[in-house]
Amino acid sequence: MATPARAMERHRTPAAPDTRSTLRALEVLLAPLAPRDFAVRLWNGETLAPAAGREARFVLVLTHPASLLRMFWPPGELIVAEAFVRGDWDVEGDLVHAVSLRERLRVGPRELLALAPLAPALLRGARSPTPLSRAAHLRGAKHTPGRDAEAVRHHYEAGNDFYALWLDERMVYSCAYFEDPTRSLDEAQEAKLELVCSKLRLAPGDRLLDIGCGWGGLVTWAAEHHGVSALGITLSPAQATLARERIAARGLGSRCRVEVADYRTLSAEPFDKVVSVGMVEHVGLARLGTYFRRAYELLRPGGLFLNHGISPATPRDRSLRARLLREGGFVQRYVFPDGELPLLDETARAAVEAGLELRDVESLREHYALTLRHWISRLERRRAEAERLVGVTGYRIWRLYMAGAADDFDRARNTVFQALYVRPDGGRSGLPLTRAYAAPP
Secondary structure: OOOHHHHEEOOOOOOOHHHHHHHHHHHHHHHHHOOOOOEEEOOOOOEEOOOOOOOOOEEEEEOOOOHHHHHHOOOOHHHHHHHHHHOOEEEEEOHHHHHHHHHOOOOOHHHHHHHHHHHHHHHOOOOOOOOOOOOOOOOOOOOOHHHHHHHHHHHHOOOHHHHHHHOOOOOOOOOOOOOOOOOOHHHHHHHHHHHHHHHOOOOOOOEEEEEOOOOOHHHHHHHHHHOOEEEEEEOOHHHHHHHHHHHHHOOOOOOEEEEEOOOOOOOOOOEEEEEEEOOHHHOOHHHHHHHHHHHHHHEEEEEEEEEEEEEEOOOOOOOHHHHHHOOOHHHHHHOOOOOOOOOHHHHHHHHHHOOOEEEEEEEOHHHHHHHHHHHHHHHHHOHHHHHHHHHHHHHHHHHHHHHHHHHHHHOOOEEEEEEEEEOOEOOEOOOOOOOOOOOOO
16 A cells, blocks of 8 residues: 555645645554545645545545644544634535544544654644634523523524525424435425324314424424414524514414423413424433423323434443543534433433323434435535625534534434323323324324
8 A cells, every 4th residue: 555655646846844744644643544535635735645446535625734733632522623613624525424534533642652753843833723703602500591592592693594505495403204315305304294293193173382393394384284273482583583474474374373482481271282303402401300391281181292302322421531522512612502412211211200101212313314414415505605694614613513413323323213202191192002193084
């Protein structure tokens, strides 16, 4: 196999000292990735080809002589991610595949020892990185109504127009359901809406509550296709405004509405069905009991509750190493402040303790990986518009966040569950003896 130095397509002029040091550092850092299926391009245009016989799935771009320093010191995924957002490095091509290499691309004691002699050259002329200004700065105790509303505003401050660039026509901001992987995103999102409605056995005249309704995609679908009376609640005024416009445009004002409200303070008569899609991740582990008790209180006896949420696929890493490296801190800091992913057993325990009966669970992990790839592709195709709406930094945050999320689902680091619960009515569930979810005629 050719060494990196031999595989380099060089310009006619000799490599500068900082270029030579970077090449030697790359030999050390990229050794665990052999045989490499990607190229590396330096700031001066020189290119490190993939291994012989391998096609480049992407190009790793180092934009200046201090790129490697910015990426790997101090060690940690947050540092690498922030360097990407600043533009210290970039990826042309398959960003999901690039992110998937993170577990193999580690800087440990052996790598640090090998890189030590190169440190003076890599440090030459390096300046402190520019602080990123888009981190969330929330006030008050975690998962109180006021702070939760502030966290939501941070996440949705990008604006409705930004989300409309890459979501489907109904703006459903959760995993789609691909009955066939070749289906379009719009088709798969409509299939997911129907899957939820079928599991809830919606029937004409049912009163439906959607906790965390987003832009109203589910409440409008349920009203149009199942004849229900639907209420959606969100903490985002911008979402509520657009949802109301869409409800009016479809002539559904008499059958569904969207309000800005917190599920903890909602006052309403019991509903026949309650649904929450992509909301439980923002509840907080310490508040799961409150969340499921409110779902129980908001349901009539015999009513159904469908909870759809992301969960770690394995127990949390509570090691000192994980705390020191602050892995996962990027999403908390820049995308979903205060977000916490409860394990399936934690949500089920809280629900059962609240009085609900667990009836069914389905994993949609592969569906979310497919959904995220659609979102990334659509975002990348609309790059110029996205940068106009949220700036270059915002675009890079979202692109990296979604690529990392897709990789997490691909590799079963995270999964997503739909869990169906019933509020028992004297032991009667009202459900069929089989998984015949279709609502009765």
